[in-house]
Amino acid sequence: MTEHVQWQGEATQAAIDFLEQDGKMIVSPTKVGYIIMTTDKAGLERKFDAKQRNRNKPGVVLCGSMEQLEELAEMTPKIRDLYQTHWDQDVLLGCILPWKQEAREKYLGDGREELMTDRRGTSCFVIRYGTPSEQLADYFWKKEHKMIYASSANPSGKGNRGKVAGIGDRIENAANLVIEADDYVASIQPDKTVDTRYEQGVMVSLVDQDGKLVKDEAESEADTKPVLIRKGLDVDKIMMNLADFYNVWEYHHGAYY
Numbered sequence: 001m002t003e004h005v006q007w008q009g010e011a012t013q014a015a016i017d018f019l020e021q022d023g024k025m026i027v028s029p030t031k032v033g034y035i036i037m038t039t040d041k042a043g044l045e046r047k048f049d050a051k052q053r054n055r056n057k058p059g060v061v062l063c064g065s066m067e068q069l070e071e072l073a074e075m076t077p078k079i080r081d082l083y084q085t086h087w088d089q090d091v092l093l094g095c096i097l098p099w100k101q102e103a104r105e106k107y108l109g110d111g112r113e114e115l116m117t118d119r120r121g122t123s124c125f126v127i128r129y130g131t132p133s134e135q136l137a138d139y140f141w142k143k144e145h146k147m148i149y150a151s152s153a154n155p156s157g158k159g160n161r162g163k164v165a166g167i168g169d170r171i172e173n174a175a176n177l178v179i180e181a182d183d184y185v186a187s188i189q190p191d192k193t194v195d196t197r198y199e200q201g202v203m204v205s206l207v208d209q210d211g212k213l214v215k216d217e218a219e220s221e222a223d224t225k226p227v228l229i230r231k232g233l234d235v236d237k238i239m240m241n242l243a244d245f246y247n248v249w250e251y252h253h254g255a256y257y
Contacts, residue, residue: 007181011135029181030130034153041112050174059116064138094126120211203230
């Protein structure tokens with residue numbers, strides 16, 4: 001039987017104990033629901049098996065600090081400031097970005113790159129996704145520069161209902177540990193119902209089709225613009241921030257590739 005524990009407000013020790021071992025996989029709460037967490041190639045393989053998911057979408061890296069984000073991802077000054085704004089506002093944001101070459105060589109050299117990046121060499125770098133999971137990402141990065149990789153903890157093609165009961169038997173049975181915090185998840189969208197709540201965070205693409213960063217200032221109509229490719233929690237705030245930072249940006253929900 002998979003172990004279940006309740007989140008008690010601090011970094012969950014049982015989760016730390018598992019994730020310090022190779023190849024472990026846990027389920028943890030975020031602002032929008034539950035996610036799968038892994039830290040290495042073996043864990044990523046377990047994640048894909050548990051979700052029965054295609055491997056062609058960008059992997060998700062959970063950043064526990066702006067310092068971690070800056071070490072891992074290529075960013076322009078404007079992109080960095082965009083992230084900082086959302087960090088300061090405590091707004092969940094994930095952006096598609098390329099890896100810095102030195103970070104790619106240092107942290108993805110064991111074969112996990114195939115499981116973490118898409119054909120363009122990009123991943124989705126996420127901040128402010130919720131205290132229970134941020135605590136774990138921050139702990140492991142500060143302690144040993146170990147990254148947390150994530151995916152929503154619900155069967156592929158089925159929505160994240162924001163409750164432990166919705167993660168499905170396959171994912172629950174595949175995990176070493178489930179951290180429960182239904183009350184925390186519900187507290188983020190107190191005015192929403194199961195049918196009206198956002199089940200995911202906003203995702204913004206800041207690269208072109210070849211994985212090159214968008215320019216801080218577009219020089220022609222042909223230049224790639226920032227694209228909001230997935231609506232979600234706090235989409236209204238994020239659209240306002242995009243409008244403050246960029247004269248031109250696009251909204252194209254579902255444009256993952």
